[in-house]
Amino acid sequence: MANIDVEGLLKKLSVSEKVDLLGGYDFWHTKGIAKYAIPSLRFSDGPNGVRGTKFFNGKPTAIFPCGTALGATFNLPLLRETGEKMGEEAKLKSVHVILGPTINMHRSPLGGRGFESISEDPVLAGLAAAALVNGIQNTGVQATIKHFVCNDQEHRRNAMYAIVTQRALREIYLLPFQLVFRDSKPGALMTAYNGVNGSYCSENTDLYKILRKEWDFDGLVMSDWYGTYSTTAATNAGLDLEMPGPARFRGEVLKFNVGNDKVPRYVVNERSRSVLKFVKKCASSGIPENGPETTGDTPETSELLRRLGIEGTVLLKNDNNLLPLKKDKKTVVLGPNAKIAVIHGGGSAVMEPYYNVTPFAGISAKLTTPPEFTVGSYAHMLLPHLGPQCTTPDGKTGMLMRVYNDPPGVRDRECVDKIVVIKTEALLVDYVNPRLKSALWYADFEGTFVADEDAKYDFGVVVVGSAKLFVDGVLVVDNATTQRQGDSFFGAATVEEQGSIQIKKGQSYQIKVEYASAPTSKLPDNNSSFSSSAFRFGGTKEIDPEGEIQKAVALAKDAEQVIICAGLNADWEQEGLDRDTMDLPGLMDKMIAAVAAANPNTVVVNQSGTPVGMPWIDAVPAVVQAWYGGNETGNIIADVLFGDANPSGKLSVSFPVRLSDNPAFLNFRAEGGRTLYGEDIYIGYRFYEMAHRPVLFPFGHGLSYTTFTFSDLKLTENKASDGGLVPRVTLTVEVTVTNTGSVEGSQVVQVYFAPPALKPQPVATVETVVVVRAQKELKGFSKVKLAPGESKTVKVDIERKYAVSYWDEVRGKWCADDGVYDVIVSDSSVISDDKSLMTQYNNAQTFWWKGL
Template identity: 60%
Template structure:
């Protein structure tokens, strides 16, 4: 990549057409270069939990970090900073100058399809955690893109839904994490959200992009749209949207040139948009990443160790009756469940990527046992059939399938193969598949592989497609997803349902599987307002047909003969994914019945759940121990085993509340779009604020998390420290720091870490406010019997203020404020230790800015 350039000098030399060309992407992942002026193209890449690179299809492997809620569950800004640094290093390996992450939208509901991407239901935990990630990423010279600004909190009709929200809720809950990231880390880029807020799409909303982000917060950077999240020409430019993504442009180009010509867009506004893009490109030169660099891997032992550490420190010990955990390594152990032999390490959509490797829970647990474990699946939990590529091999015996692309359909004799690949994953997203020899949007591919049956059984296969496809077994047409198609939710809602068929197989017999695929233009579905992409997509799945009732009986029988039982349950990237929200909090399939039956058969049953957002647990009272392991990245299985056997003492805390049932959650009546709008009727009472206000006991509270040791909190001290001045954007007359000190002692039998959570409450507010709100936190590691003095500092104005809708400003009211510091949000509810106190604000003051 060229050295840095003088932005103003370059800008002064550009004509209108050149300026306009900068304001939309060149393709999916690159900006437009202007070689004549020394302006290179820069590369961007997903995403929030790893750097995929430029290819959904047949991409280069990468490090997959634990999902957003797992990162939030660490409550450890130093650890997240380290994660950010490695993300930056991974980005350099992929030749990417900009990472499209982290995600800090709020988890209004347990059902949000992308809830797993975000860090927390609380804006302070989300904002400070994301700021640490951004600081780590940008320390490497790579730029972070904070997203999705703002209120992109559901997937249902996300491009058109109108978030109807009070200014108070917008500022105190949904915009606050973005405000904190700007204050604490200054990200180089923002991504606007798909949705509207109070009647106007965010990507063309001057109040949000201009008044709040640029003027009030004083942020200087480049705002890009989410992919196809630009909906206008003049409106978006005038509101402050710098970069339309992806390319080629839909709304800019000649239309924008004309808009400038007739003064719908002023010349100085065009200059400012171009200046912001040029500034981003110039800033990326610090990374020293070559332009359109080759994508490489950066798999190192140091990265693996960090991923394992983050994974283990994100796992929450939810329940541990009788201290049944940690487990013994020499006991007869049964491992079962649909997540046991599958590495469920990421959610779906932008967060999905091909990992360097992925450790299954079974393999991780087995590696730490000194006895051979027993295994059975117990039940299935898939939404779509598991990918068939895991059991297929090519004609030459290599793992996976062969891929052959053609310009002509199978009916053409002697057609010429124009691209040939071997692929291991049988889900193909083809939006970025464009080999030079394919000359048109319409093309074809044959996908072939073989498998050998392990037993006599019925085997079910599935075929989903965006385009058309037929599946053949030993030359016979088995599934026809071409002649008639039924719309489904696959591939960001562009695809069909998964069409299925069952074939009887014989143990030891080899079967030939072939799929004839035709690209997206052949699709017969009415796509409506869906965003259409590239060459289409195809997914091939398969699994042995099981009788759920008999399999559960078999699992229970095995459990009776085991000394300890580990059930690996939960969701996967089919259930939690960009493009669709969940319909229910329930675990899918027969998982609840499996857990109930097995725990009844063996009281020493441990449950490991995996999901990015809450699930219901009707069986909770029947199991003595539960850990929640999220989507844990490459090291998922090892991290789970480290917690189960005590190699790591659990220290994670929940970054979001787990309600007892779906109907209890604050967004229950107002989640999903109705008549084009979503009413944020819970106002500021999101997550724990709602449960505490209604005195409604959640299943597990925000901030909950147990340890194999115990802690005490004593000697709380509260003080305020005056600072010399405020930022120029604030109108408050003084600035003070609230300093909380207390002693934390490890009173238990093992070394461990505890998280001190600082909550503030106003004693006599002039309006209704949450009973208390998180304002700061810190994590401390203590040896057995050790004590340490810890401090939490936060500006008084951030600790005490609410948004005054009459004044259009934050207000810190005079009066007394309660302080609570403990190991959970459940003050007085029997969850660990804590200390409380009071401080006073002497005079009321209003402020804006940072």
Template identity: 50%
Template sequence: MTGTSSSASASDKAGTKYQDFDVADTLSKLTVQEKISLVSGTDFWHLAGVPRLGIPAIRTTDGPNGARGTAFFNGTPAACLPCGTALGATWDVDLIHKGGELMGHEAIAKGASVLLGPTINMQRSPLGGRGFESFSEDPVLAGTISAASVNGIQSTGVSATIKHLVCNDLEDKRMSSNSIVSERALREVYLLPFQIAQRDARPWAYMSSYNLLNGLHCSENPKLIQQILRDEWGFDGLVMSDWFGTYSTTEAIKAGLDLEMPGPPSLRGKQISKALSCGKLLQHHLDARVTQVLKLIKKVLPLQIPEGVEEKTIDSPQTASLLRSIAAQSLVLLKNDDTVLPFKKEKTTAVIGPNAAFATYSGGGSASLLPYYAVTPLEGIKAKSTDAQYEIGAPGWKLLPLLSRAAKTSKGQSGLDMKIFLDPPSKQDRTPIDELHIRDTSILLFDYKNPLLKTHLFYSDIDCTITPDETAEYEFSLSVAGTAKLLVDDQVVVDNATKQYPGDSFFGVGTREEIGSIKLEAGKSYSVHVDFGSLPTLTYTKEGVTAFGAGGVRIGFHRKLDRKVEIERAVAIAKKSDQVVLCVGLNSDWESEGYDRPHMDLPPGNDELVEAVLAANPNTAVVVQSGTPVTMPWASKAKAIVQAWYGGNETGNGIAEVVFGDVNPGGKTSLSFPRRNEDNPAFLNYTSDDNRVFYGEDVYIGYRFYEKTKRDVLFPFGHGLSYTNFDIKSLNVKASEDSDDVTVSVQVTNTGKTAGAEVVQVYVSPQSPSINRPLKELKGFGKVFLQAGESKAVEVKLSKKYATSFYHEGRDAWVSETGKYTVLVGNSSADTPLKGEFAVGKTLVWKGL
């Protein structure tokens, strides 16, 4: 069995109606042991309850782009929204609010009242493993989009959990790395998105980050949690640790960390009892933390979600429509020379590339989930152009594609059969303790549970049948947090048990991928068998990572490719087609929690593929799927480039709708696209050298750095083309001395022949700064949809103190200096032709919101 509660127990409680309660009164009735139980989780996803007082054990769920439910392993399908950078690229707060509402309803369907998202860390570098999860390199865009998401989530009665506080901006040694950041950069860049979200959305919960901040772990950092978050910003909610990110008992409690996750507790429970008995903790320290837990439970109580309720799906045409809209609106038309796009549906179309036939819908790690469905670009394009021809062109994977795409169970279903045993394969006449049908061969067993298991040690037989459609040499692969061998018709093809080598799979715990090959015949069925041993059987230990649960195994499979031959095949169909959609990029193996990207390039051979196809047919649209920028050495030769991100369930349909013109692209880059990794501001200070990460670029992150140093980029922040044209004019700036409001208004006209959306971006620049400051900074924006020939006034309201202030380290406060400020308005950071100004008559020194 899987999950955390039996359906029987859930049904017993389904009729329970939880009564509202007074927090102070309830606190007074709790025993000390009940209080201690409330400040840590009971398992991977649940908080403790107090049955005698009617306090339910509430459920949490990942994550930033959907609600996975309580199982990494064989979980309940869910709606998957586009990744964070894609959501940021919409620049559309109303659309993001709707996406937040959807995530809230999805969480409720999974029996969860606390959603662990959104993520609003900053992309210092293109290489961050979780860069795709966050919204933008710009703190105002990130904070504004996150506030819209939080408001949407919490409008459903579900708590958002804004994360990770703070400077968890790389994965390398993330639990031991010390982020060394100036106070000014901390406030102006890394904390500002959280501050804006707190001001505009009041999230009910925060999650601390794994790393140290200036020498002290964030989960036990009183300056961060108590002084800034609670005292300055007025936050009166719950702060939880990231999973296994609590590193002390008394220090964390005194600093303000309310909840240790996951459970059972490793640094609370008995340790709190001892700390209380010896006086290291006083009762009021514990009461303060319990109070916040009770407040969160009280806030979500109106949902009336029964404890242990069975998870369900709520897939619907309305959900699909919203997901498709978000996917399409997130796409950014980076380049469109000679108006190559949109393509014509009646013309012959070639679809080429490693990302075309695979549903690259999400990055990896906490953002991953089992989607209701996932539309590939090839499927989306074929729905528009039914005669489209396909060639892979080159491999694009870091790890072999999953075997599950080709696997059939003993009953002929898609997927594999999995049997769990207490004893190893060497024991005769083993009896399985569990038999499962699994749909995915990236098998995460961190949260697998079975009442017959006393430890995390067990063994498994994983079986399926495959029937190749082409006679060829085929490759199989295993990466494992445990041990595994793969056999085809009883012949060992891959051995990842006898000798193992550390890799970065399974959040950094698992091995490298081991690959073996065998020739298979078309139309013949073969049995595939995997002997798996759980995490305790792993033959090595690895420093700097947390190994938990039962580990996992990933099984890959694909026809062995000859890069030269595949490119030749791709070129052949490109030459005979009127137009080409070339899909390249990364996937959840390249961009994932647990490790950072080793470089900024596309996978090996992909640049050669793009060059060859562009030479064969100039009417090619290059569609790039990645959560963060990749190098594009061929960009000058490509007429059309579309940044498609990771688009969720509707990835393929979103791409097809933009490519064929059913949707006019309205996205703008949420990140600057440097030409190469060496150009980015964090290049010299990105890895965790000796557990030390020096934020040497200070406040000059993203476009702030490129503009200040006059360094050319491939595509600037805020850039995005359309199938129509817009005219932005008639700038008017209104501000008064006795008000914090600054109103910026312009007239926007769609001068083309196609309906579309434009983003009015408002930047502010101090005319006579007393310190070194960026040339300009985004301070507000507005998105408008216009029919062909239509004009509308767009008004963007700014807070004067937020628009003008810098953080003064000597005063330990924000300072809005007296003087004049230039307002620059346009449709990208590199195109701000309209200029106005306003003045600050008296210097303002301030803290708080």
């Protein structure tokens, strides 16, 4: 791509051409202007990998562990390396801009996109995201930090305002963005769907002032997809680019408003200058315009994904050193997540992997004799995909999709496309076929299913559009004649309509789905942004829930060790939908409790991106939090279970005992167009500690197969003038970490600052404002790997003003209050005599500051 002379182009471009730059061309691309050699840029999700330009039938890619798993590594050099690999993956797809990382806060365990975000703690989220950004942009690809700000729930996300105090906004929700801008230079920022304190984020002048004036951000500001709600307000406030295209609020509408001086021409210049500067950055990467999309499944990529997943896996509990398990013992594997590769959450995170490894496959490869299996309990909300259970007419795994312009019954209708579909779920927003004559088209899906046992078999169909499912020519599911509104596909689809047949072992069944695109939908127009055609076809055998538990118990009694692969999946954790409960689905809790009672050597592997309830926790000796681990999920879990790797993850979110213990319990949904952030600054461990509320597992918790000690804690102050009114001071915390066990392992040094005791109420002449502060807050961390018996000195550098400040709402500035602060080094947010050390820091004089 050519070098861009930004100022020269601004003099040449007409107002109309400048406006054209401010809206997307299509779902993934910006507009180029060929006569001025301004190229089109390609964007791509996002949260845990780089999809390319296709939700449907796209090129396979590397799927990374989810956001909370990345946070759980507490390893900034590793996250930078991860960002570099993400950048390399983007180049394979000719992608200039990655739409990530995501750094919204975990207010509640129920957040549908919580798995995408890094942590409940703003410092961990900000520092981790900065490392990812630095890695991504080291490759020339640009990163997009998102969602700015308070997109912390999915319920009514584009029709609600977050009502939040200025102090909580600054100390919790804006702070991770502030740290990213301090420690990296992300090329772009994405605004959130929601509003904050009465103004939508894409047009919120207060937020733009912080971003542009206080933090001096000079990158591109883009909307979330369909997150622009105005022409004049958003443009004047500071939104550079409306996505996706074609633009709804830019284009001819904006040109008209410029002509009427509702949007001044200098503002259009500012917006287009920002776009052109961003295009210039992207041009320097060498990534071609509208380039090819390829793959890069290499051993090096697999090694990084496996190592990354292991470093984020958290050993929650390991009574009597049950783990690691033995490879030569009789083993039973149970649970709904055992034979399904749960590698990511739903929504923007959905991608086609290079490959995937199920936990059952990973575990089986470690054992000297094959394990026995039964599911024990189902976990799905929607029936599992039909594709992997079927074969096409030529014997391939999946269903054959044939696309037509004409409906079934039209004689000699022409097939315009043939695709083998393995994952029978797709959002077709970016499916384009030049042979289709209109938005109304039809597709037949066909596959052969062979029953492996006698059973009653359920089939399910979810659509944006309409569909009928036939088995051996008999109509089993009708999701066309009448339709009911559901939650799937960002709230645009039907509920899952189901039907059943009896199947016999060894018999083949011909499955056919007749599908018609979105214009045939009978649902009322709900004005969903993503109301393109979509489908999901599923099926599974029916089980007797109680009988299946008894089957699992019987197998467990006869085993030497039991592994239960439990948790959630992309049905439960997905964009556009929050959970209703922390409970595991179905009778999973009951099954786990019954199996643990039958066999004391039971380990539970939980896969979820956010906390779940564990009412059986006292009965189970070992629990592993495996998150959503990406392509290498099964290998990661097996490596940890059998001791081929030592887990070193630390919880990036607190696990409460009950949902009602969570500080946002009464305020986690939109009511009357707003969500009240009533917990203020007290989210996560800040609340649990302040309220003396017991937790299931605390923030920062994570065990190891070895043991560690801390010693020789000291703190030094290093001053370096930066030319400002307040000297830049770095506090260096040093501690010796020793591996006192018998195997190699990694430990995280977590540094917390506790504020001085609350001062007496000041007299009127005193300027400082007395505020109640959290008992302590994470301010820095570092991870170290140690051989048995090895010791190393670990240093954590923390900028003083970030270590001791709170937001003073009276002055509208950060206040670094004077006083003596406790500085605590610990292996979790829980402070104990045997695992924590403490020193003190005296901030001699109060000062105020703004900016970075």
